[in-house]
Amino acid sequence: MSLITDAWDYLTTWENWTGANGLTTATFDGGWRFAQDSIIALTLEHLWMSFAAVSLAILVALPLGLFLGHVRRGGATTVVVSNVTRAMPTLALLTLFAASAIGYGNTAVILAAAIFAFPPILTNAYTGMADVDPDIREAAVGQGLTPRQVALRVELPLAIPLIAAGLRTSTVQTVATVPLAALVAGGGLGVIVNTGLATQRYGQVLAGAIIIAALALTIDFVMSRLQRAVTPAPLREAAATAA
Amino acid sequence: MDAVPNPWFSWDYVERNWSEVSEQLVIHTTLTLQAILIAFVIAFPLAVVARRIPRLAGPIMGVSGVLYTIPSFALFGLLAPFTGIGRTTVLIGLVAYALLVLVRNIVVGLQGVDRDVVDAARGLGYTPARMLFQVELPNALPSIIAGLRIATVSTVALVTVGVVVGYGGLGQLMFRGLQSDYRAQIMTATLLCLALALVLDLLLALAGRMATPWLRRRAS
Numbered sequence: 001m002s003l004i005t006d007a008w009d010y011l012t013t014w015e016n017w018t019g020a021n022g023l024t025t026a027t028f029d030g031g032w033r034f035a036q037d038s039i040i041a042l043t044l045e046h047l048w049m050s051f052a053a054v055s056l057a058i059l060v061a062l063p064l065g066l067f068l069g070h071v072r073r074g075g076a077t078t079v080v081v082s083n084v085t086r087a088m089p090t091l092a093l094l095t096l097f098a099a100s101a102i103g104y105g106n107t108a109v110i111l112a113a114a115i116f117a118f119p120p121i122l123t124n125a126y127t128g129m130a131d132v133d134p135d136i137r138e139a140a141v142g143q144g145l146t147p148r149q150v151a152l153r154v155e156l157p158l159a160i161p162l163i164a165a166g167l168r169t170s171t172v173q174t175v176a177t178v179p180l181a182a183l184v185a186g187g188g189l190g191v192i193v194n195t196g197l198a199t200q201r202y203g204q205v206l207a208g209a210i211i212i213a214a215l216a217l218t219i220d221f222v223m224s225r226l227q228r229a230v231t232p233a234p235l236r237e238a239a240a241t242a243a
Numbered sequence: 244m245d246a247v248p249n250p251w252f253s254w255d256y257v258e259r260n261w262s263e264v265s266e267q268l269v270i271h272t273t274l275t276l277q278a279i280l281i282a283f284v285i286a287f288p289l290a291v292v293a294r295r296i297p298r299l300a301g302p303i304m305g306v307s308g309v310l311y312t313i314p315s316f317a318l319f320g321l322l323a324p325f326t327g328i329g330r331t332t333v334l335i336g337l338v339a340y341a342l343l344v345l346v347r348n349i350v351v352g353l354q355g356v357d358r359d360v361v362d363a364a365r366g367l368g369y370t371p372a373r374m375l376f377q378v379e380l381p382n383a384l385p386s387i388i389a390g391l392r393i394a395t396v397s398t399v400a401l402v403t404v405g406v407v408v409g410y411g412g413l414g415q416l417m418f419r420g421l422q423s424d425y426r427a428q429i430m431t432a433t434l435l436c437l438a439l440a441l442v443l444d445l446l447l448a449l450a451g452r453m454a455t456p457w458l459r460r461r462a463s
Contacts, residue, residue, distance in 0.1 A: 087440035176314030209320030
C-alpha cells in the first residue's frame with residue numbers, strides 16, 4: 001500500500017530527521033527556536049515542553065499534596081479538583097490560554113499541560129500521606145518523634161510508591177497532551193501530523209503518529225521502571241493495585 | 244485604530260449563532276453516547292472472558308492499556324489515513340480510549356462479588372449464564388456505573404481533539420474561535436462541554452441509584 005511505503009519513506013529519509021538547515025532556526029529577535037522540519041529537533045522540543053510542564057506541576061502539587069495529606073485536611077477538595085480537570089477538555093484550556101494575554105505558542109501549551117499534570121500528583125501525594133496506617137503513626141509519636149519527623153521519616157517513605165505512580169500518570173499524560181501544541185502554533189511532534197494533514201501527505205501523518213505513539217510508550221516504560229526502582233519490594237504489590 | 248471588542252462571553256453571540264452552536268452540541272452528545280455504547284458492548288464480553296479465563300486477563304488488560312497510552316492526537320493521525328477525515332475516525336478513537344476504563348471497572352466489579360453469594364447461587368443450581376446476569380452482574384453494578392461515569396466524562400472532553408480530523412463537535416467552535424480570535428466563541432464551547440459532562444454524569448449517577456435500590460435500603 002502506497003500509504004505505508006510513504007510513511008516508510010518519510011521515516012527513512014535522513015533529512016527528515018536532521019532538518020534541511022540543522023536542528024535550530026534563528027528567530028527575528030536574534031534568538032533561536034527548534035527547527036520545525038526535523039524529527040530530532042521536534043522530539044527534543046517535545047521532551048523539553050513535557051519536562052517544563054511536569055516540573056511546574058510537581059513544584060506546586062507535590063508540597064501541597066504532602067502537606068494536606070500530613071494534616072489530613074482537604075481530601076474532598078483534591079477529589080473535586082481531579083474530577084473537574086477530567087471534564088475540562090485540554091483543547092478548551094489551550095485555546096483559552098492562546099486567546100488570552102499569554103498568546104499563541106509553547107508557553108500556553110506548557111501552562112495548560114502543567115494544569116492537567118497537577119491532579120494526579122496532588123491526589124496521589126495526598127492519599128499516600130493520609131492513608132498511612134494510624135497504628136504506625138501512633139507508634140512513631142509514642143517513640144517521641146516530632147510531627148515533622150513523623151511526616152518526613154515515617155509517612156513520606158511509605159507514600160513513595162503512590163507518589164511515584166502519580167508522577168508516572170501525569171508524565172505520560174503530559175507527553176500525550178503536548179502534541180496538541182501544533183493546533184496553537186506551538187512546536188513538538190504534533191507539528192509533523194498537523195503539517196501532514198494540512199498538506200494531505202498522509203504518509204507523513206502516519207509516520208508522525210507512529211513517532212508520537214512510540215515516544216509515549218517509551219516514556220511510560222521508563223517511568224514504570226523508575227516507579228519500580230523507588231518502590232521497596234514489599235510495597236510493590238500494594239502499589240500495583242493502587243495505580 | 245479602535246480596538247474591536249473581544250469579550251470573554253456574550254449572550255448576543257449565543258443567540259445569533261444558536262443554530263450552529265446547538266448543531267455542534269448535538270454532534271458532541273450523540274458522538275459521546277454512541278462511543279460509550281459501542282465501547283460497553285465490546286468491553287463487557289472482554290471483561291467476562293478476563294474474569295473467567297485468568298490466563299487471558301493479562302493480554303486483554305495489556306492491549307487496552309497500550310491503546311490507552313497512545314496519545315489521542317497520534318491515534319487520530321494513525322486512523323485518518325485509513326478511515327478518512329470525519330466521524331468514523333473520531334468514533335473509533337473514542338471507543339479505544341473508553342475501553343480500558345470500562346474493562347477494568349467491570350473486571351474489578353466482578354472480582355468483588357462475595358464468594359459466598361456465588362457459592363449459594365451455584366448450590367441453588369444456577370447455570371453459568373444465569374449466574375452472570377442474575378447474581379454477578381447486579382452485584383458488580385456499582386463498580387460498572389462508576390466506570391461508565393469516568394469513561395463518559397473523559398469522552399466528552401476527548402471529542403474536542405477530533406478537530407485534528409475536522410470533526411470535534413464543540414471543539415470545532417473552540418478552534419474556529421481561536422482562528423478568528425473571538426474569545427466568546429471559545430468560552431461558550433468550553434462551558435457547554437463542562438455542562439454536558441456534568442449532565443451526563445448526573446444522569447448516570449441517577450440511573451445507577453435507580454438500578455440498585457437494595458443499596459439504599461441497606462443504608463437506611
